[in-house]
Amino acid sequence: MSTFVLLTVTGLGLGAMYFLIASGLSLIYGLMGVLNFAHGAFLTVGAYSTWWVSTHVGGGAGTKLLVGAVAGLAVGAVLAGLVELVLIRPLYRRPVEQVLVTVGLALALGALVEAIWGFDSRPFPVPAWMIDTTTVLGARIPNDRFVEIACAALVLGGLTAFLRFTRYGLIIRAGVENRAMVTALGIDVRRAFTLVFALGGLVAALAGVLSGVYFGAVDPGRGTSLLIFAFIVVVIGGFGSIGGTAVAAVVVGLIQQYANYYASSGLGDLAVVLLLALVLLARPHGLSPKVAH
Amino acid sequence: MRKRLALAVPLVLLAVLAVVPQLSVDVPLVFNGSLDSPGTLGLLALCLVFAGVALTYDLLFGFTGLLSFGHALYFALGVYLTAIALTKWEWGLVPSLLVVAAAGILVPLLLGAISLRVGGIAFAMVTLAFAQAGQVLVQKNPGNLTGGEEGLGLNYDAIPDALVGVVNTKHLYWLALAYAAFVFVVVRWAVGSSPGHVLQAIRENEQRVEVIGLSPFRFKLLAFVLASFLATLGGVVWLLVLGTGATPQVTTANFTLTLLVMVVIGGAGTRYGALLGGFLYTLLDQRLGSLAGSSQVQDLPNVIRTPLSEPLFILGTLFVLLVFFVPGGLASLGGRLRHLRRSAGLEGGAR
Numbered sequence: 001m002s003t004f005v006l007l008t009v010t011g012l013g014l015g016a017m018y019f020l021i022a023s024g025l026s027l028i029y030g031l032m033g034v035l036n037f038a039h040g041a042f043l044t045v046g047a048y049s050t051w052w053v054s055t056h057v058g059g060g061a062g063t064k065l066l067v068g069a070v071a072g073l074a075v076g077a078v079l080a081g082l083v084e085l086v087l088i089r090p091l092y093r094r095p096v097e098q099v100l101v102t103v104g105l106a107l108a109l110g111a112l113v114e115a116i117w118g119f120d121s122r123p124f125p126v127p128a129w130m131i132d133t134t135t136v137l138g139a140r141i142p143n144d145r146f147v148e149i150a151c152a153a154l155v156l157g158g159l160t161a162f163l164r165f166t167r168y169g170l171i172i173r174a175g176v177e178n179r180a181m182v183t184a185l186g187i188d189v190r191r192a193f194t195l196v197f198a199l200g201g202l203v204a205a206l207a208g209v210l211s212g213v214y215f216g217a218v219d220p221g222r223g224t225s226l227l228i229f230a231f232i233v234v235v236i237g238g239f240g241s242i243g244g245t246a247v248a249a250v251v252v253g254l255i256q257q258y259a260n261y262y263a264s265s266g267l268g269d270l271a272v273v274l275l276l277a278l279v280l281l282a283r284p285h286g287l288s289p290k291v292a293h
Numbered sequence: 294m295r296k297r298l299a300l301a302v303p304l305v306l307l308a309v310l311a312v313v314p315q316l317s318v319d320v321p322l323v324f325n326g327s328l329d330s331p332g333t334l335g336l337l338a339l340c341l342v343f344a345g346v347a348l349t350y351d352l353l354f355g356f357t358g359l360l361s362f363g364h365a366l367y368f369a370l371g372v373y374l375t376a377i378a379l380t381k382w383e384w385g386l387v388p389s390l391l392v393v394a395a396a397g398i399l400v401p402l403l404l405g406a407i408s409l410r411v412g413g414i415a416f417a418m419v420t421l422a423f424a425q426a427g428q429v430l431v432q433k434n435p436g437n438l439t440g441g442e443e444g445l446g447l448n449y450d451a452i453p454d455a456l457v458g459v460v461n462t463k464h465l466y467w468l469a470l471a472y473a474a475f476v477f478v479v480v481r482w483a484v485g486s487s488p489g490h491v492l493q494a495i496r497e498n499e500q501r502v503e504v505i506g507l508s509p510f511r512f513k514l515l516a517f518v519l520a521s522f523l524a525t526l527g528g529v530v531w532l533l534v535l536g537t538g539a540t541p542q543v544t545t546a547n548f549t550l551t552l553l554v555m556v557v558i559g560g561a562g563t564r565y566g567a568l569l570g571g572f573l574y575t576l577l578d579q580r581l582g583s584l585a586g587s588s589q590v591q592d593l594p595n596v597i598r599t600p601l602s603e604p605l606f607i608l609g610t611l612f613v614l615l616v617f618f619v620p621g622g623l624a625s626l627g628g629r630l631r632h633l634r635r636s637a638g639l640e641g642g643a644r
Binding site: 029035037087090091094097099100101103104105106107108109110111112114115116224228231232234235239265266269270272273276277280281 | 360407408410411414415417418419421422423425426429430432433546547550551553554557599600602603604605606608609610612613616617620
């Protein structure tokens, strides 16, 4: 029983990270039709910025992590916003080129991080209380899992509230439904594009910080490896749907953990791929209809 | 006349490339040694292999309009299955190649039939996921077959002596050239045939093809299996040319992305463009690394030197610039230059 609880909470923690990456991807694709391959690079850059700043400030691990995380999130948001303004915006009429540019950017940024900080992983500042365990139903669970789940829940709540109750949220929801109509109504949907990109970059950087805490270190390949599972989550959840993405992220995280433990190590990844194939064959458009809510 | 010219160009190109191993000419900056030195020939062979593999990807992406993110899987199938059959099972070369060829048809037939049930971005994601499954399989090293992250060394006993060793690099070069030429001929034939016309029609407007009464699924599957099979062959040739064994890098999603980059650099939907893109990308990827180690670059300030030390950074940046400013890839440059010259001539300028 205790193992099951531990696996469940760990799976939820993993799902939380998948959700953070996938929610940005899903919104960007849903609104703009851009499959953003550079999203993993936003994550990696955000995580490295956090690590770099944390090595340059004093104080305990908690302070270092907090200050670093604030800087990392800012870098992620600014980087993503700039990418949209400078690289994506001039190519609005050319959707294939937009994807290609994000591919090139993903390769270049990944290589740049490797060139500056090397291939080896860098230890992340993790406060002692996050490494400590809490006993839940007989299972000793590292506290950082709860932090990850709480962050993802906050983002889920925040994003849902933003989409539902603000004017920009309304524009984004309408844009996902029918971009041409929103433009025809005289609303400059391009500002929403930049906003969605910056938001996606911010949340991806948050995922980077949390993955640093989860694994205790950050390495240049982190973004790419998480990105592939985030893609799977986005497809299963249905493009443009935050709720669907959240459900899919939890399902994928849990299946991965259970299969890795109960079947054999490595089978979790294969099980997720199988799940994706099954979902696509049964419902080619993912679990939810294409509506952001 | 035009038809004869269209046939003459590739034949002359092939003849020129075939005599390269006999030329002891120095090409400064581009190559370290003379053209007939083993180092240069090995590099050229690698470039030719990727020219061919890029063309197989172009058959999918450029000619049929299928954006696959899992092409690495079929290349890796050729690399790993050959290495496993030769090294772990200790089979001879011929039975190994037969099994690889069979797998090179059956695996894409099965996976293609599944992934082609969806189209567009969903297709891209399913192929990405299957390739990811392949990568996981190689990483997990089932039954100690794949060697996991270490990769798998190659057992040379079963390989003919003419293809082993530094002395025989020119044979490997010819093998790579033969592969690139073979892919070129097959793709040319496939695109020119009547199924090939249907493929291009699918790229332009799939619905219309369906309305005419043809089943796009079958034609897309045909293109998928053909491209994948040729990529599997490319994996075999790559394994022999490199001569060191299988490495897990060929299973990664980044490997497929580099194929995409090669095709777009050269010009998607053009045979020469894809060949050129694969060739140039590989050449730059290999040579930029040693350029970064040269004294001129080492003396530069850190801010410039650090990014230059990563070939992939330069190539990625170059790629983004090309997408922006040369949308048709390098293949479109010839036409543009002609256009420029003509318009300059019309204005009466004597430039």
